[in-house]
Amino acid sequence: MNKRVLSVIEIGSRAIRMSIVEVIDGKISILEELRQQVRLGKDVFNKGKILRSTINQCILILKNYKNLCDEYKAEEIYAVAATAVRDASNVDIFIDNIFSNAGLVVEIISTTKGTEYVYNAINSNLLNKFKRNDEYQAIVEIGSGTVEISIFNRKCIVFSRSLPMGALKMKMIFSDAPNAEEGFFNYLKAAVERELRNLKREIPASKVSAIYGIGPELELLTKILNSSENENYINKKDLEEFCSKIYSFSDDEIVHKMNVPYDYTDTFHPIIFMFSKVIDFFECDKIYIPKVNLRYGVALSVIDSPDKMDFFNKYKIQFKTTAINIGRRLNFDEKHALKVTNLALKIFDETKEFHQLCDKEKAYLTIASILHDIGSSLSDSSHHKHSMYIIKSQDFFYLEKREKNIIANVARYHRNSEPKSTHPDYMELSPKDRMIVMKLSSILRIADSLDNTHLQLVKNIRVIKDKPNSLIIVAYVKGQIFTELYSFRHKKVFFETLFGVSLRLKIKKD
Template sequence: MVNVLQNGREPLVSPVMVPPERDRIFAAIDIGTNSIHMVVAHIQPSLPGFTIIDREKTTVRLGDRDKHTGNLKKDAMERALVALKRCQEIARTLNAEQTVAVATSAVREAPNGRDFLQQVAEKLGLHVDLISGPEEARRIYLGVLSGMDFNNQPHIVIDIGGGSTELILGDGHEPQCLTSTKVGAVRLTSELVTTDPISTNEFQYMQAYVRGMLERSVEEIRSHLQPGILPRLVGTSGTVEALATLHAREKLGIVPTPLQGYPISLKDLREVINRLRKLSCAERLALPGMSDRRADIIVAGAVILQEAMTLLGLESLTLCERALREGVVVDWMLAHGLIESRLRFQSSVRQGSVLNIARKYQVNLEHAKRVADFALSLFDQTQKQLHHWGDEERELLWVAAILHNCGHHISHSSHHKHSYYLIRNSELLGYNETEIETIANLARYHRKSCPRKKHENYRNLSSKHHRKVVDQLSGLLRLAVALDRRQIGAIQRVWCQYNPEIPELHLCLQPSLPQDDCALELWSLDYKRQAFESTFAMALRVTLETNAGAVSDHLARNWPS
């Protein structure tokens, strides 16, 4: 193994493993107030982690209940049965060994909700768990943790559903506060909106009503916060995704894929709401990307988000694409011993996702981890000499090193370009759009031509900062790849010595076997010398030292203190 000698840091390592088991296919269904959602997950206990391999969503509007009795309407129940049958067929096609379904607000509150679930059991043979508001919040929290790293910092999660809104406080460990309020986009629209476009009086009443409904949950969340610490806000589910899509189209001209990590400010949200509320439902439906299942309820959902942010005193929100369905998957994994603990699962979200993608594209992980260790060793030893990047850029380099060869899954020819495409379009959990683009570009430039403005992928980088990250760290990644050219671990260690007077970087290599001349590794380093020297404007010198004692003596004499 390559050791990082500088800065007292270890290389990033793979997540905590549980005893390996066979891979599993599992389906999770969320019977919500507005829609029925299903995800089918490929669970890999050896990581541990999972990948969503299929999604299904049908708007059935169970929440549009009879105004006099509160019962679920017959036509809505029939639509739900059809949707659930289709979900079962898809799950069977994908060889799901088990399907778990949960029902939330609409079914929970309807007098005939349990009768409906009995129909589902009798006609489809599907048992549905009717979960409480706090239990719904708990599983939402698990789902969010499977897609975002909280770094032990307090986060508030808001999930705006059709019939209820969940507010959750946590820092990646056990949730500190789980709340559920009977205010949702479908419920509000059904109960409070009679005009189209919504009148000023109805809009103002809706705002006041939502504030009153959310006050207790917000106060409960605040009571668990430490003084002086401002949490971050994470938004999930359909309303937030729809608002993010509208916002991105207006501000960026395109909708990022994925939307994971997309930010929305309270100021921008208010501007969006002011425009939406002046439009009729038909005019909202005509907006690019607006679906017919969202156009009539988007104003109500947006008001809930706006009032929650105002009450919490938070000026921005970050979107997470995972929520209840994914939380059902995580909960099932916990129940079946496929995850040792929530904390360990959370701490491995990013690394587990990277290794999951590496396995998917049949990356040689032994080679990839050696390259990653070399890359981090070079990064640490040249920090504040050749570059001034920090922990965030260090992690992006690690990911790129692990995945740099994934393009071989498509073809050996131009595999660096295929690596870019696969990384760019894979589900890298816990990373935002810019980070994924940076990782993909780093992998793209581990060989062949250096970054150039005429390359479309390089132009996709949103800032000079990230282009410079790619310029410099791709140079280090090239050297790291060369150090394991035969993919057999021929080089045991590498030491860097920087001489600013020449200027020159000297790499001193220790082979794993004293008799190995490492000719191919030395040739590969020489081949990649020009790209490195051009990027950093200095000479690169490489020597091989088979005598470990001589290396130690040399370093003691010459290494800068």
């Protein structure tokens, strides 16, 4: 029996929460969960920084949490922080103080990484199973600092957006306005409707078969609306009636009549109000509150982290979907991008003896190939450089910043220029990562040359080892490929120099 104990600490806008879990043969059981209220969100959304008194309070809480972890003999402690800490002007001071005084390394996670964790937690135990391949479901997490909306199908996340209108942040923004208390919900309604109108232009589907609501306020709501504590379903009609009922309630009435803990009162009503607006937007009747959270998602990622050999197979659909969605937003040449990707991956698979890269690097090549020409959306001139900047500015699930920089550089070198020591973005990479960029970009250059006209004249290829240091690419073509031949002769040179082989192209009619 494989058994271990680990702890996940989440430093949120209103509380620091900890889950101590036991993992037995890959299954997670919660041993203990703790929550301590803090005013991080109020500090940051009002003052722009975390006050010293709040930092000291966080240190004390985290010291106590760490002591409890020691009692449980937790082998690993993972501490993560999101919106409030990330947005603080003194975030570095906060992180350093926590490490120096509590001995904990805090990871600042992006909204993309947070969505990834929550999606993993929900996907591990779907409450509403998919019935069709074209069916979509949504995750809605309304927090203190942001609203996270993600749409997924049975295979991967197809859309994700972070809206800067969390309940506590909106209250802080509106707190100085005249008649703040009376006019807040009119202001909130206008803000939510504006964001949802903008969202409608981007999302792949405005109708979903089920919505999963995430957050402690929504878990409280299920207890209020349902007689059974195990119930994780909300009836849409009940939600609408509840929103009408509490519209005129004061904070004290919400506490005493609804049994809502006092420290939730400043966000409970706004979060329920915003959640109901999102439900209306998606026109969905199936509303689930699965009672999972970011901490559970972090724990899942720890115990289910794929090795390098399994990485591509596990996430390849996600990578391809994300890259194609980025391309479509910028009106890219999809047929060319997918043809180049197909050719690049074939060359990658059939030249492993030379490049000796693994499936993780294959994932990088997939994204770089799909997006290599994306810079043309800005300008054809120097579009390879624009491609690099665009890729660096995007978010990719299951990839770190370092990996995104590798992908961006691979796309940057698909054209004429080879990597040079005078290129700052390239030189920022480690020597090992620079070598990955060179190997992958040498493959991408060849693949791009074989669709130089963007007409997909090369239908398929095979790579044959002719001699120990000689390779032949057999291209099955339809029509004349004069431009591709010229481009191939030019672009193959980098591959030949890098691997010390000669490369020839042999044409066969398809």
